[in-house]
Amino acid sequence: MHGPDGIGKGKEKGDAGLRVHGGRIDLAASLYPSAPTPWIDLSTGINPVPWPVRPIPLARYQRLPLAREIAEMTEAAAACYGLPGNAVMLPVPGSEMAIRLLPRMIGLGHVGILAPTYGSHAQAWRDAGAEVRELTALPDPDRDDCKTLIVVNPNNPDGRMIARADLVAFALPWTATGRRLVIDEAFADLRPESSMLALPELPEGTTVLRSLGKFFGLAGLRVGFVAATEPDATAWRQLLGDWPVSGPACEIATAALRDINWIAATRARLASDRRRLDHLLGKAGLRLLGGTDLFRLFEAAGDTDLLDHFARAGILVRGFAGASRQYRFGLPADEAAWQRFETACARLK
């Protein structure tokens, strides 16, 4: 039975989709039609104050991106992220698609995934027919029989960080027998010194994924990067072709990656906003489990359904199918959103 305002529908059966991926504002709005608008989306780890996109010349929509333009964007990415001397940087139409292509690039066989983490990795390998093992720590390189290991670093949703020195020490014996290591650094912009791409040399057989969607707040652009050693880099280049991203996306990504002043100011702002979020949710009785400066994972004290609580206030947070008391919170975009969020937090007590 559904409540008269349709909210019951969301509670009873429809909100499972809100526990699989963030960003489903349209689903939330249909489940909670009486919620105040505009919806405040805290369900993603996307920077809500994006790099300021300027209007794009219409010609960029019309003609194919030039080889020179793709090269300039790739060089801007290498300058921003770093690039080990033995690695090649390649643009992809969103790091999500790179995640889905990985099983077809690397080939099947058992895959280990440091868990819990962003669900698309396991989904992509299962869809391709691989056997997925969820691991809680780096495996013993002498004993584990996985062919590929996937590490999201820093991790989503709990912010777990494996120190780069530990990853390198692991990677050398792991990849020496032909096994592959994939490091998803979608949230590494916040701590560039921790990135594998800041190394002078990438362990052979290691693939690093980067995203323009999170830190730069440009998820709609669908631009990411893969850094890989040969021969993997050549295989990626063949698969992705000469025009892996749209012309407007190429122009915007190049300018954003070069904007070192915006990047520095944004790191500082996100750190400050993150402290404000921690303070509010701590006051409301939630326990911080971890996170990065773009999102925080909290545990509720009791059994209150916080996804439902915040959705009734027009605020979408991220729940998890397998951990009903855990919630991930992104950052409000502006003072009006902070005020609505603060009011909803105060109602928790």
Add this chain to the structure above:
Amino acid sequence: MHGPDGIGKGKEKGDAGLRVHGGRIDLAASLYPSAPTPWIDLSTGINPVPWPVRPIPLARYQRLPLAREIAEMTEAAAACYGLPGNAVMLPVPGSEMAIRLLPRMIGLGHVGILAPTYGSHAQAWRDAGAEVRELTALPDPDRDDCKTLIVVNPNNPDGRMIARADLVAFALPWTATGRRLVIDEAFADLRPESSMLALPELPEGTTVLRSLGKFFGLAGLRVGFVAATEPDATAWRQLLGDWPVSGPACEIATAALRDINWIAATRARLASDRRRLDHLLGKAGLRLLGGTDLFRLFEAAGDTDLLDHFARAGILVRGFAGASRQYRFGLPADEAAWQRFETACARLK
């Protein structure tokens, strides 16, 4: 040895790239630095008068495309192209990437390609390790041992059309044994009644590719569509994920596919411009080999290098590595371009 203006360099060794893909204006400009500008690009089959893109709300760059928005774009494509009752339409980030993904979707084995045709098909299969057979006609379904057959229809660069009834009659016995048929309809917008997508039912195991780059003139957008029967459609959906195209591209593609007045007027304009092109090149002594209303394939009467001739006038046409007297011409964009093209044609005699 290079000529003093750098033209010799292009003639002797650098222009091979201009015979592999169209659209390489940056390469042409570096090979012919003394050519008049702006360069006129007739080297592609892209409509030079694109669908008029309007400014995009910046939010579309920031947030992920919503499921509803992707669905609306896909429905607009189905309404524009048609969609057989047993087929599923799926957006891809450019039909070029779909071409490169095909070997990984379908699996390897001998692939037959109706040749000569757009080079990316053979390249993608060879890169993936398949054995490619170039065929000059549809094979005998009872005898040929290819696992997959690829037909570009209408064909690029010669405009060859296989009647849809013949394709259907071929497809039924061909795919009945589990073999696959891929129809690349990148140029089918010009003759919608010829498309496999206008059928009530798609032969099982058939995959149809469409492109927004050519007829709509939006190559920079990187949007295409794959139409396939199950279980292929599910495999494509898994590979492409929830956000296969950028937010701005989704908005633009939806509006373009719905603009039936622009589509009808553009078909008429392209037919008229194509007749003008035929007339000019016929007067200049070239022999028409075939084409569509977006490009024409001509054969030069003698051994004059027409790629070089037009490049010296700042006009890039398409040459072919394997057919030195054949040239493909796209349509000039405006009257100024037509005038420069007419002058360059007149100098041929």
